[in-house]
Amino acid sequence: MNAIIFGPPGSGKGTYASILEKKLGIVKVSTGDIVREEIEKNTELGKRMKDYHDKGELVPDDIVIEVLKKRISEPDYAERGFILDGYPRTIPQAEALSKITKIDVIINLNVPDWIIIERLSNRRTCRECEAIFNVKYVKPKIEGVCDKCGGELFQREDDKPEVIRERIRVYQEQTRPVLEYYKGKIPFAEFVCDSPDIPPEVNVEIILGKLKKMGFL
Numbered sequence: 001m002n003a004i005i006f007g008p009p010g011s012g013k014g015t016y017a018s019i020l021e022k023k024l025g026i027v028k029v030s031t032g033d034i035v036r037e038e039i040e041k042n043t044e045l046g047k048r049m050k051d052y053h054d055k056g057e058l059v060p061d062d063i064v065i066e067v068l069k070k071r072i073s074e075p076d077y078a079e080r081g082f083i084l085d086g087y088p089r090t091i092p093q094a095e096a097l098s099k100i101t102k103i104d105v106i107i108n109l110n111v112p113d114w115i116i117i118e119r120l121s122n123r124r125t126c127r128e129c130e131a132i133f134n135v136k137y138v139k140p141k142i143e144g145v146c147d148k149c150g151g152e153l154f155q156r157e158d159d160k161p162e163v164i165r166e167r168i169r170v171y172q173e174q175t176r177p178v179l180e181y182y183k184g185k186i187p188f189a190e191f192v193c194d195s196p197d198i199p200p201e202v203n204v205e206i207i208l209g210k211l212k213k214m215g216f217l
């Protein structure tokens with residue numbers, strides 16, 4: 001099964017994709033990760049991407065799709081299937097993707113803004129080791145202090161409510177056309193999150209139930 005997972009920032013998309021990877025034995029594919037890996041391995045494609053990456057510029061679409069094509073044609077991916085996380089973000093990317101592979105299902109995480117804000121605005125990051133805590137759900141033993149290294153916990157600029165609202169807005173604006181593009185072409189497994197404190201494992205079971213009902217498992 002080849003799937004794409006969509007979800008706003010703070011929806012837990014990366015966590016869900018990792019759990020699905022383990023449960024289904026499929027491979028999680030993040031274009032950001034594979035771009036970095038190609039650069040580290042210093043492959044032909046990696047060399048072409050390094051300049052953009054070093055300058056902090058976006059790697060052009062045609063190179064990203066080439067990297068993706070190379071990766072998903074490896075036997076492991078072709079046999080087990082994959083779950084794409086964070087791609088495609090635009091219609092041209094979706095069109096390019098449709099030329100190199102077949103996507104079976106879209107997993108769409110619908111998470112209300114208030115839950116995302118609740119989750120992210122309670123997040124604290126360690127200045128030293130970057131461990132992540134949550135002042136409500138994953139409390140450090142001592143307030144403001146990292147359990148792992150004793151470093152100071154702080155709130156990242158990205159996790160402040162006004163910044164979160166803006167990130168959600170940008171996501172919706174970018175993703176809506178891509179979701180529209182897929183409607184009617186590829187079946188959607190819609191997941192609606194309605195509570196901030198349900199463990200991701202429980203939510204993933206609900207998603208698996210949907211996929212089963214749809215005949216993918």
Ligand SMILES: [Zn+2]
Pocket residue numbers: 126127128129130131146147148149150151
């Ligand atoms: Zn720490």
